[in-house]
Amino acid sequence: MEILLVAEGTYPHVRGGVSVWCDQMIRGLRGHRFHVVALTATGREPAVYERPQNVVSVRSLPIWTMRRPAPQRRIARRPDPSAAIALLDATLSHAPEASEQFESALFELFFQARRLTDLGEVLRTDTMAKALATFWHRFHDGAPDLRLADALAALDLIEHALRPLAFQPPDADVTHTVSNGLAALVGLAAKWTHGTPLIIAEHGVYLRERYLALGSEQLGWPVKSIVAAFTRRLCETGYRNADLITPCNEYNQRWEKRLGADPAKLRTVYNGVDPERFPPAESEPDEPTLVFVGRIDPLKDLHTLLRAFALVLEELPAARLRLFGGAPPGGEWYLEECLALVKQLGIERAVVFEGPSSAVSEAYAAGQVVVLSSISEGLPFTVLEAMACGRPNVGTDVGGVGEAIGDTGLVVPPRKPSELAQACLTLLTDHDRRRALGLAARERALELFTITRAVDTFDEIYRTVAMSATYVAPPAKSGAPSQQRPLRTGLAA
């Protein structure tokens, strides 16, 4: 089968969990041919993953270039602003039908972007700035007028976000997007062009992460509000049009259902690790040692881990904490904060920041217990890898961590150093229980969290979705092509 794999800001240009997953999928699904579309910032990002043989093409779709994508066949007529106005109306409206109206407007804009004009000509106008201000006033009762700077900033962000609509997608059997949001726009373009069924995989929750990112953006509150509303409508449209949504854990389904995903279309597919790369750790270190493997990042809440370890040391003076992983570029400040906290707690002699490790399985083997103190996670590879190595986890109850660990480790509330410390002490001091949990973890990993299992699941999903997907175009207004599209009925298409 021909698979259109769409990733935003990850594979094949950026290393990370999602990119690892993409690489695993492509290499594992050797019987399928992949067309990779990478949404990038500038289009100049170098690939950091070697291209597997079953990747037919890699296309970069830059979002932040100065020059906008041109329509493939420009028809000489003045840009019609009605669809863009309807999109802004539906973005800000609280009406129950607004989400469907957004989808309809998006479809009209898709048609315009492909055939008529570049959407920048439509969106960067006085008319649109006035329309946005009008809708803002209408739907934000009592709010001050939307200032021109905010309106233009919001329109600018929306224009960039809509650029994937102009993309001419290849005629694949299935579109598989690695997230909702902008990647789903490519999936929608493929669906509206060829009737290609759409699978949306989610490792985190796109909208949740955008809310968190917007919080730290240097944008005014009205701009954040408009962009968040736009993203929400976009995600709703993605979920509604997806033939299948595959979150990587059950917990994330709460968001997806909240945003209108049909529960019948939700199917959790766990990430997997290669058991051969993560063999059972043969022996334990002499000293009682806790291991952390991951980015040195605020989301990992290492402050809680360090405070918990200080409590562990009070009970178990011989204990050690080894942290494997580096700070991402721009995040070095957090490592410095952690080092300062280590000094403040007086635990320098027992804590080692090891930096990034190329032999990750050896990192897990360096301790008796693997600890994850995160405040936000999807289904972290570090937990699965530790399990494959036969090491019990102590993790925080966030995202899919509890689901992954099951009864093979201990799960504690996040941001609770004393409870985290107690769980660590329990496993460090109870040798029999620790070893039993380690064996159970390995068994659970082999049963639920292997690459083979994940790959086989998607192989089956591709075939099922391609065979059974039906397609109904959204209601369109003037200028758009016929609403009735041929149904794609399977591999023969």
Add this chain to the structure above:
Amino acid sequence: MSAPSLLTAPYGMHQPAFATGYSNVRYRPAPPRTGHEYSESLDAVDRLALSLADLCRSAVDPLAIVAGLEAEGYNDRTAWERFGLPDLFALAEELHRRVPRDLDPPHPSPPSAPTGTARAILRGLLFATPSLSAMAFLVADVNGIARVTLAVVQVLAWGYGQGIAHLAYARLNAADRPAARRILRVGTVHALLISVWLLGGMELMLGTPLTALVPAALSLWFSLAAIPALVLGLEFQLAATLGPAVLGAVATASGASADVALVGSQTSTAVAITFMLWITRTEKAAEPEVTQREMRDLVPHALSGLGIGALITVVLAGPITTGHGLVALHAAIMLTLSMGVGEWHARWYQRRVSLLLFTLADPAQFPQPATRLLMLALLRKTATTSALAATAYLLFDRGSPGAFDLYLYTVVLAPGLLAVLFLRGIDAKAALWPIGATLIATVVALPSHDTAILVALAAEFTALVAIRAADATARPWVHL
């Protein structure tokens, strides 16, 4: 495991001028109370709202609070166990309901502080060093062909610098600083090598005396080496590299040998080149890919830079042939100073326009005051250039034949140069034909030695680019 998004620009792509007054929103938990009474009378949700007041009052909707709560480690279980609510969504809605947002009309927040005046003026001065140095060596006693060739080399270097700077700025706007540094390094080193080749060729073919060639080469190399520092915002450090040259000049002026000034210049140039190599170093030596599209995009910038350089050089160099070299040099120094001040005027204009955008709600109300601001900026530039020209004329060249017209030419040309700066920021192509047409007309008129015609052409140039700039800046969002 979570993926980055491209929905908001990579860091650094947006001007940080979007801060608004909405951060005035305040959490208002009914009547203010303190101490024991306060904590007892609040229920668990109120206490949570207090502890997460920043999150709640700045949230754009309840889902933003859910995202924030999850990032703080809350989940459905804690929502139920601690707050008696079915899930996190219900808890977030309750928080959103209890914490009001203050919707008082916000005061327009000024955009982030613009570059300081001193930096702006210094930047302008350093940016204009090519014209200054060009004039400096053009008064030297060299033959006509060598002089023209030196001028051409200098102007080409200026245009080339504009192109390189445009490419590097594009990378900086895409938050790709390493690539910007690499482009600046490769571009500047190539330019230096080409200039060595050209100047060496001149020496061999035209027999240009070393007394003219060496200062020319030094000033040219300094100009080229300055480009990366200017693009990367290291004006003060770049200015410091001029220290040895200044010291040498002072020593020579105080009676020391002229060689001291030459050694000072050589040292400054060497330090500037070393500084350029230092600030453009990158960890990875990978060549940044420059696409054909980018090359096409930079052409208008390079051409307009080339045209402006030629326009200034050809006129101010012209009188040298008629024996007014020193007057031309003074006028060039004056114009250079005015370009520094022009950078300050440009900052003033940008700040005022930003404030306008943050004040108005209706786009139809923008063009008129924006055009007024543009005209005011050009008038300010005219006024400051006039003051500088008058001072230079009275101090150095009163009574010199042709001096008045030459100074008048620079005064009339100066606001046009500022208008080009505004125009290029929005529509680089729009600046090309006024520059090209004026340059051709000027070259044609030059042999007549009729300075009145040159002044008229400068006035026409200024008027043309001002009209175009007014059109582009009246609704800049349409062009970008």
